[in-house]
Amino acid sequence: MTLIIGKKVESLTQTLIEHGSDEVIFVENDRLEEYLVLPFTSIFTQLIKERNPEIALFAATTSGRELAPRIGMRTSSGVTADCTGLEIGEYISKKEQVIYTPILESRRPTYGESKLATILGFVCPQVSTARAGTFEVPERVVGRKGITTPFKPNLDEKDFVVEVIKTVRGEGGLQNLFDADLIVSGGRGTTTDSLGLIKQLAEALKSQGINAEWACSRPVVDEGITEYARQVGQTGKTVRPKIYIAVGISGAIQHIAGMKESGTVIAINQNPKASIFNNADFGIIGNYQDILPELIERVKSGYTFGLEAKK
Amino acid sequence: MNNVDTVSTDVLIIGGGPSGLATAIHLADTFAKNGTAHRIMLIDKGSSIGSHILSGAVIKPEVFKELLPDVEFSEIPFNAKVVKDRTILLSEKSAITLPFHIPYMSNAGCYTASLGQICRYLAVKAQEKGVEIYPGFAVDEILYKDGKVIGAKTKDTGLDHHGNQLENFQAGTRIEARITVFAEGTRGSLTKMLIQKFDLAKGKNEQIYSLGCKELWSVPEGNIKPGEVYHTMGYPLDSDEFGGGFIYGLNDNRVALGIVVGLDYKDPSFDVHDAMQIWKTSKFVSRILKGGKLVEYGAKTLPEGGYYAVPKLFVDNALIVGDSAGLIAMPSLKGTHLAIKSGILAAKTVARALSRDDTSEESLKFYETLMQNSTIDAELFAVRNFRQAFTKGLIIGSLHFATQLITGGAGFFGRLKTHPDYLSTFTTKALKKKxxxxxxxxxxxxxxxxxxxxxxxxxxxxxxxxxxxxxxxxxxxxxxxxxxxxxxxxxxxxxxxxxxxxxxxxxxxxxxxxxxxxxxxxxxxxxxxxxxxxxxxxxxxxxxxxxxxxxx
Amino acid sequence: MALTIISLVKQVPLPSEMRMGEDGLMDRTKAKSIINIDCQFGLEAGLQLLKQHPDARLIVCSMGPGSFEAALRSAVAMGYDEAYLLSDRKLGGSDTYATGLAIATMLKHLGFTKDSKEPFIILAGRQTSDGDTAHVPSQVAEKIGIPQATFVESVKSDGTNNVVAKRIIEGGYQLMNLPMPCVISLTPTGIPPRKQSLSGAIKARNLQITTFGIDDIGLGTEKIGISGSPTIVAKVVNMVSERPPITLAEGHNEVALVDSLIANLAKGGNVLEKKEAVEKKEVDRPDFPNKDF
Structure with a gap:
């Protein structure tokens, strides 16, 4: 079952059912148009009390990553963060001489992705957050039937003490990053021209019929040059294009975590000891302001990094 | 919030190498013996003590007994006692062991070591004795009052590339000290200012330097034994490039190696690092490294001007010690024992000055007197013209050196002059060789x-x-x-x-x-x-x- | 009504410092410990708030082994005044829930409750580099019962008892107004942490750190440590992703470098190999009764 909260959300319930929900519970409230951690925590906890689910899953977004632990503390159940795998299994407790089954096995990478840990929760609901980009959206079955249930929570005025003064959103979700065959990604070293050359290279590739996109590493977002949605890395998106071109990216372990599954990694950096070079297949030591214009010219005259152009 | 904090101390030591740490330790011991309580503060720019320390190193150990009389010698983290000591004339394919030692180059009784490790050990000892050690702080300004040194100031941080204050600006701290000891090591940036301000190099030879590049390797068992020491001459250096290679066997199948080349070379495209790589491909060196792995790399310069290039080492309220003072003995390129010795002498001077409440130049001249009566002076004086001779090239240099040996260091002339290394470089056009x-x-x-x-x-x-x-x-x-x-x-x-x-x-x-x-x-x-x-x-x-x- | 600024920090191994040992394995013993980077941004945010509240009391807290004193001293060297460490063997193996609970209990013990007369603000890092969960700030806020803003890039006070936080969200940001007391967790994208000052380092050297055990703060053992934590790490598998050494382009200008890169790409040969380093072992399933819950 799925819980959806907000303003005018009832119309979305059918979409959720068509994507696989058997029941969609919705909370319709004008004051909840914008996500707020306190009332959302309260609503979720009230629903959990009423329905007693074994498992509660959230997306590991900036809201899910704060909402889940706040709920987990209120329900005394703890949370597993940023999972890349979720399975139902069992746990053999030698101490208690029992087998916990079924139990949620939450898998998450740790130590800069060098290890994969399986984490189990023993208090219901077992709460986990799922990392963006690692789970496929279930296929939509148009006309699928399910239950739609309105839910009227008790809302406490005290939960509205925090005021959202304003919300600024840029280009939004950027699903493209997950689908692109080639990603040109700019790091701190490419901020001098505000990623101008990065974008130009991606555009040039697009004009050649390549499914290319541009992205960035964390410092670029830090400097306010582009929005969080473009950020690749452990706290941003995990991408796996056929070709990943890292330009001016030093290669912090958190960034590597977000791109290391890419097919071929090309690194361009003027700092020869940048650790990105330890995580790339091919590289150029040089200034991006010299190299990229040259690369863009090559692309304009037909070079596509060996990728087939879409007709 | 740009208020600058001021702290005060009796003694400020700038630099946590062997000379600074020796100054601190001997001072703390002397204060303890005299029953006086004085604050000793030591600042180092490295993130931790030892992190900016690099040396060959083969060290003469005697001075450690003087510095740490109460410590079991075996407790000091030397590596291995020198068991084999060879000077080798190297070519690409061959290695001829010289049947004798170049005078003053014998390493009998010495120990191989990581000087960084020794400094870490000395820092622990110093702290046990009450010295306050603060690594991770850069000192970029000497404080003066009425033209006299009164301490130093740590660098302001939180500046952008142009020097503008950022939101995380943190003002440096003024350290006011009754006596400041400059122990910054080779070409110390504050020492350079001090020497200029007080014209301390007046009448002295220009300081000249070598650059040493060093690698630490881990090699398969049997490639080299701990305590085996080789110095090489020749390949790949030309006769007008003064220097050579060193290979020191360490415990745990490690080997420290590198080359040291005088910066008075002529060829503007000469590259000490690359010369070291070529040196490693020689049959002799490559055999020692076969199957091994690079562990660490580093480089430092060494002041080689010797006796005649040592500047005046004292002014009102301040002293200079160690490499900053240019105390390195040629041709063995050993400076650690002299650095420690100079630290001990500086400590004696400082303790005496504080007890008399007189930190004037006149009072601190005692440092020079101690130096003149010490082993440092004797050691440097004997080879006072060694390095200068080789500025004329290997053959003339060798002739000179031979004469010096006969004349007790004087050579043909009483004192050979030097000129600063940057003047030795030829333009690409003027260079007559390949x-x-x-x-x-x-x-x-x-x-x-x-x-x-x-x-x-x-x-x-x-x-x-x-x-x-x-x-x-x-x-x-x-x-x-x-x-x-x-x-x-x-x-x-x-x-x-x-x-x-x-x-x-x-x-x-x-x-x-x-x-x-x-x-x-x-x-x-x-x-x-x-x-x-x-x-x-x-x-x-x-x-x-x-x-x-x-x-x- | 002086403000109290509380920073929560964790000490972690410096990620970039993790060197390979000679056997090819990570040599953790050589890794230096640092204050978790995000927590450093939290510390800086506190020092920025001090500019608007010059008479604020700055305290730094941590939970962990005695070696964490180093992190607390570093915070004091940056400009903090007081330091508290919650350190107890019984806390070993605590999950994020138990950690949040323990830290909240210590803060309440120090008098920071939701009904405090004096205003306070708790600053923390968004997440730690060795855990990466981002849970603890939310859990501390929940346990104390105060509002929170996480993933915050900058926090400003207007000099009253409210702060304005810039919270990073997908594709943009939000400006939020929060009443104190509250918890703010900082992303490492705001004002970079300042360096220590020598005068601060001298103060830190002489500082007396207050260390609490769980008994001191009235925390029972039932909800902390391995046994008290609602979640456990059941299994850890090494992941090995192997990329062969890089092929670098050669040339002395951009034309030659790009030519060389294209030639290298055409040659190919570098591919990612991925494997689970440890084989999965089949475990005998004992004949225990099933427990559904």
Whole structure:
């Protein structure tokens, strides 16, 4: 079952059912148009009390990553963060001489992705957050039937003490990053021209019929040059294009975590000891302001990094 | 919030190498013995004590007994006692062991060691004795009052590239001290200011330097034994390039090796780091490294001017010790024992001055008197003309040295002069011999197994610099830099720099410019010494920046 | 009504410092410990708030072994005044829930409750580099019962008892107004942490750190440590992703470098190999009764 909260959300319930929900519970409230951690925590906890689910899953977004632990503390159940795998299994407790089954096995990478840990929760609901980009959206079955249930929570005025003064959103979700065959990604070293050359290279590739996109590493977002949605890395998106071109990216372990599954990694950096070079297949030591214009010219005259152009 | 904090101490020691630590330890011991309570503060720019320390090293141990009389000698973390000591005349394919030692080069009774480890040990000892040690702070200003030194100030941090204050600006701290001891090591940036301000090098020879590049390797069992010591002469150096190689066997199948070359070489394209790589390909050296792995890399300069280049070492309220004072004995290139000895003598001077409440120049002259009556003086005086002789090349130098041996160090003349290293460099046109890159054409493709390019080596130094700071390499006159350094000298900084700080970039139009990667800097200060026309000044970067040597 | 600024920090191994040992394995013993980077941004945010509240009391807290004193001293060297460490063997193996609970209990013990007369603000890092969960700030806020803003890039006070936080969200940001007391967790994208000052380091050297055990703060053992934590790490598998060494382009200008890169790409040969380093072992399933819950 799925819980959806907000303003005018009832119309979305059918979409959720068509994507696989058997029941969609919705909370319709004008004051909840914008996500707020306190009332959302309260609503979720009230629903959990009423329905007693074994498992509660959230997306590991900036809201899910704060909402889940706040709920987990209120329900005394703890949370597993940023999972890349979720399975139902069992746990053999030698101490208690029992087998916990079924139990949620939450898998998450740790130590800069060098290890994969399986984490189990023993208090219901077992709460986990799922990392963006690692789970496929279930296929939509148009006309699928399910239950739609309105839910009227008790809302406490005290939960509205925090005021959202304003919300600024840029280009939004950027699903493209997950689908692109080639990603040109700019790091701190490419901020001098505000990623101008990065974008130009991606555009040039697009004009050649390549499914290319541009992205960035964390410092670029830090400097306010582009929005969080473009950020690749452990706290941003995990991408796996056929070709990943890292330009001016030093290669912090958190960034590597977000791109290391890419097919071929090309690194361009003027700092020869940048650790990105330890995580790339091919590289150029040089200034991006010299190299990229040259690369863009090559692309304009037909070079596509060996990728087939879409007709 | 730009209020500057001031702290005060009796003694401020700038630099946590062997000389500074010896000063601190001997002072603390003396104070304890005299029953006086004085504050001793030691500041070091490395992120931890030892992280900026690099030496061969084969060390004469006797002075440690003087510094730490109450300590079991075996407790000091030396590596291995020298068991075999050979000087080798090297060519690419052959190695001839000289049947004798070059005088003053015998290493009998010495120990191989990581000087960094020894410094870490000394720092623990000093702290046990009550010395306050603060690593990770850069001192960039000498404080004066009425023209006299009254301490120093740590560097302001939280500045952008242009020196503007950022939101995280943190003002430096003024340290007011009754006596300040400059123990910064080779080409100390404050010592340089002090020497200039008080004209302390007046009437002395110009200080000249060598650059040493060193690698630490882990090799298969049996390649070399702990305590085996080899010094090589010859390959790949020309007769007008003064220097040689060293290979020291350490415990746990490690070997420290490198080459040291006088910075008075002529060829602007000469590259000490690359020369070391070529040296490693010689049959003799490569056999020792076979099957091994590079562990660490580092570089430092050494003051080689000797006796006649030692500046005046005392002014009102301040003393200079160790490498900053230029105390290195040639031709053995040993300075650790002299650094420690000078620290002990400085400590005696400081303790005496504080007890008499007289820290004037007159009172501190006692340091010079102690020095003149010490082993330091004797050791330096005997070889006072050694290095200068070799500025004329190997053959004339050897002749000179031979004469010096007979005449007790005087040679043909009483005192041989030097001129600063940057004046030795020829323009590319004036150089009459094959430039380095042509001499060794075909040998400069490094295989990353036995030989390494600079950037790979630099990676093995753990070097780090804050991005948020003023670049610590200053071009004194950027207008002439292109016409002189690049056009006439062929941008020698890309070659003499031990750590790939300088990159010569040619754009499509063929225009050349130097790009600075200050984040690679090993703090060897070669650029400050060797840039033609003294075009570059090395300024101290943020505290805690620089290499992070573990066992150098 | 002086404000109290509380920073929560964790000490972690410096990620970039993790060197390979000679046997090819990570040599953790050589890794230096640092204050978790995000927590450093939290510390800086506190020092920025001090500019608007010059008479604020700055305290730094941590939970962990005695070696964490180093992190607390570093915070004091940056400009903090007081330091508290919750250190107890019984806390070993605590999950994020138990950690949040323990830290909240210590803060309440120090008098920071939702009904405090004096205003306070708790600053923390968004997440730690060795855990990466981002849970603890939310859990501390929940346990104390105060509002929170996480993933905050900058926090400003207007000099009253409210702060304005810039919270990073997908594709943009939000400006939020929060009443104190509250918890703010900082992303490492705001004002970078300042360096220590020597005068601060001298103060830190002489500082007396207050260390609490769980008994001191009235925390029972039932909800902490391995046994009290609602979640456990059941299994850890090494992941090995192997990319062969890089092939670097060669050339002395951009034309030659790009030519070389294209030639290298055409040659190919570098591919990612991925494997689970440890084989999965089949475990005998004992004949225990099933427990559904």
């Amino acid at each position: 430039p380095f890159k042509e001499r060794f054409k075909g040998k400069l493709d490094f295989d990353k197994v036995l030989t390494f390019d600079k950037s790979t080596d630099v990676y093995h130094s753990g070097v780090f610099h804050d991005e948020q700071q003023v670049v610590h390499i200053k071009f004194n006159d950027s207008s002439t830099y292109k016409t002189v350094n690049i056009d006439q000298y062929g941008a020698p900084e890309q070659f003499y720099c031990s750590s790939e700080v300088y990159e010569l970039h040619t754009n499509k139009a063929g225009e050349k410019e130097i790009r600075v990667h200050a984040e690679n800097c090993m703090h060897c200060k070669t650029c400050d010494i060797k840039a033609p026309g003294q075009a570059i000044t090395w300024v101290i970067p943020n505290g805690g920046n620089g290499p992070d040597f573990q066992n150098m």
